[in-house]
Amino acid sequence: MLEQEAGPPIIRFRGLEKSFGDLHVLRGIDLDIPEGQCVSIIGASGSGKSTLLRVLMTLEHPTGGRVEVEGESLYTMKRNGEEVPANRAHIRRIRRKICMVFQHFNLFPHMKVLRNVTEAPIHVLGLSREEANQRGRSYLEMVGLSDKVDAYPAQLSGGQKQRVAIARALAMQPKIMLFDEITSALDPELVGGILDLLREIKQQGDMTMLIVTHEMKFARDSSDRVLFVDEGVILEDSDPQQMFTNPEHERTRRFLDTVLSEQA
Template sequence: MTEATTPPAIVFDDVSKRFGETVVLDHFDLTVPQGEKLVLIGPSGSGKSTLLRLLMTLDTIDAGRIRLGGELLADMTGGVERLKWTNAHLRRMRNLVGMVFQQFNLFPHMTALENVASGLRYVKGVAKEAAQDQAAQLLGRVGLADKLGHYPIQLSGGQQQRVAIARALALSPQVMLFDEVTSALDPELVSEVLDVMRELSREGGLTMIVVTHQMGVARALADRVCFLEKGRLVEQGPPGQVLDAPQNPRTQAFLRAVQLT
């Protein structure tokens, strides 16, 4: 009798995605084990953000198969839609994934506490008082216990991004996606968001995929760095290998250009 193995958190199997004539993902393969902290780098238009949008079911694939937590998220093998996206399926998949965007996307008319509690109340059906208690705990976890009653306009960019992280965590996702979450921040505010992400990365079980153009973020967080270009995975490996001694000429050119900016 063999032991049951834990399925990967995410599998992209021969996935292609186009927008009109533009190929965004080109027969793309990627497996992300449970608990891995994966950082995606590459030039704009290389497919990084599209990969996240597919996991969030914000876009559909044109070919291939995606699995999330061992379950099929999308299946277009053989050019046939083999898995219909019912409302029940979409809800189940979206509950597995939390996403934090470059722009904070907080509700301006809600306090920090209300922003975090909203998902608990309206998605998970938690009663108001219990949702607010959980939201307060999450805001304390990201260092904002003293900002519960503040509105977004009263918070710095780094604080708003930490509220957004707490809001995503409120739904207890198995996978957290971060799309350029520090790029809109002033340099002195990056460290406070990075500290929260670094603390999350130490917690067992939570899988993280981070898209960034900031190599310091990649170096601080990643178990593995993947370099994408034109919808293909060009190079991958530990951050010290990919960032300090890249083997592919295209990766080398990209990193030289990033260092000059």
């Protein structure tokens, strides 16, 4: 079992449910993630693993259960001692701690690369233009794109776009970073570079990282903890060595066998 660190977890899900009409995507998720942990989330497509991240990012609102970030409820707030649905300001205050990188990059096509990275630091965090530019350039340098600050996203390759998207998220300096299948839309030869970048980010900071991925080698070698999500529940939650050598459940074993034989 994992050692529980002291203090409250930075992320806590309790009985989290999400349905789209009749489709029950998340069926009661209970999960604690301590600060600084790098967690890989694996599972078949449609298992609900992306929805888990999207609920934390408030892109989808849960239909039941509770989400806490640093001990504060995300979707409810206290008013006169009573628990009421959170208003916009409350959600924005908590959401400030979280950022996300998407499968399809979602860069802003009407802004040059540097402005893609500085727009939110200026208008959301309130940085001055000089500060934001400096910060933006340093993150673009970190992702290896110093020479592309004046390009438009349409002029970049898929791998470069995803690097910009990562720099854009890093520039918000969130405590929690969510990566939603960020290599799935890339050509195979570009995947390695992006994964190296993820490793670098992990080593550099104390950021909490949740990574939904199909890259089993990455999950095994580079994360602190692996979750296997199956049909809307966390079926298995263990350290990478155990998950990949001796999974507890038959379903996990079958999933890993299928995926690993494809990626061998």
